[in-house]
Amino acid sequence: QQQVKQSPQSLIVQKGGISIINCAYENTAFDYFPWYQQFPGKGPALLIAIRPDVSEKKEGRFTISFNKSAKQFSLHIMDSQPGDSATYFCAARLSGGYNKLIFGAGTRLAVHP
Amino acid sequence: EAGVAQSPRYKIIEKRQSVAFWCNPISGHATLYWYQQILGQGPKLLIQFQNNGVVDDSQLPKDRFSAERLKGVDSTLKIQPAKLEDSAVYLCASAGGTGDNQPQHFGDGTRLSIL
Numbered sequence: 154q155q156q157v158k159q160s161p162q163s164l165i166v167q168k169g170g171i172s173i174i175n176c177a178y179e180n181t182a183f184d185y186f187p188w189y190q191q192f193p194g195k196g197p198a199l200l201i202a203i204r205p206d207v208s209e210k211k212e213g214r215f216t217i218s219f220n221k222s223a224k225q226f227s228l229h230i231m232d233s234q235p236g237d238s239a240t241y242f243c244a245a246r247l248s249g250g251y252n253k254l255i256f257g258a259g260t261r262l263a264v265h266p
Numbered sequence: 267e268a269g270v271a272q273s274p275r276y277k278i279i280e281k282r283q284s285v286a287f288w289c290n291p292i293s294g295h296a297t298l299y300w301y302q303q304i305l306g307q308g309p310k311l312l313i314q315f316q317n318n319g320v321v322d323d324s325q326l327p328k329d330r331f332s333a334e335r336l337k338g339v340d341s342t343l344k345i346q347p348a349k350l351e352d353s354a355v356y357l358c359a360s361a362g363g364t365g366d367n368q369p370q371h372f373g374d375g376t377r378l379s380i381l
Contacts, residue, residue: 199369199370251316252364253322
């Protein structure tokens with residue numbers, strides 16, 4: 154099953170709060186899990202990524218938590234800022250060498266001041 | 267470095283007409299992707315090129331969509347004839363390779379509206 158399920162569809166967080174977005178997959182042939190950030194009228198941009206042999210990766214205020222046994226991973230945005238308001242997509246790469254990404258449906262995040 | 271360039275930014279056509287989109291990838295990037303992003307959904311891969319050869323077009327509706335990448339640089343995506351359900355943003359992305367340290371870089375897309 155080449156699908157990545159993402160939740161919630163939308164999220165409202167107060168400035169300074171923690172934003173949490175969850176993704177789940179079934180296909181064990183995925184070998185790399187990036188998160189992309191997309192602002193209105195712009196293309197997606199890579200935010201942070203993780204491989205399944207790592208349980209957590211942190212870059213600044215952004216952290217990916219990965220649970221291989223549950224086939225779930227999540228993005229945590231600490232100290233959320235109004236500038237973080239965007240749509241976030243999780244993705245999963247099919248192993249096999251061609252860097253094919255399967256994207257989740259996206260989460261629209263709004264950070265209120 | 268210059269990013270992925272796409273044109274036009276917007277296009278409005280009537281159903282059954284034809285349309286073409288153009289993409290210029292980041293210089294030196296061998297891999298080029300075309301995605302369709304329907305409103306409220308994530309990008310869906312339509313076709314992937316490695317240099318000027320197609321490596322994946324499994325989700326390209328070949329009865330109406332076509333794409334080419336002559337000389338392994340620029341690429342065009344064509345729809346003929348367009349249907350109402352083709353209304354979407356068409357994104358082009360490029361990558362220097364397929365490794366973890368060579369992510370896909372996206373252009374800002376072409377927003378297509380079918381009347």
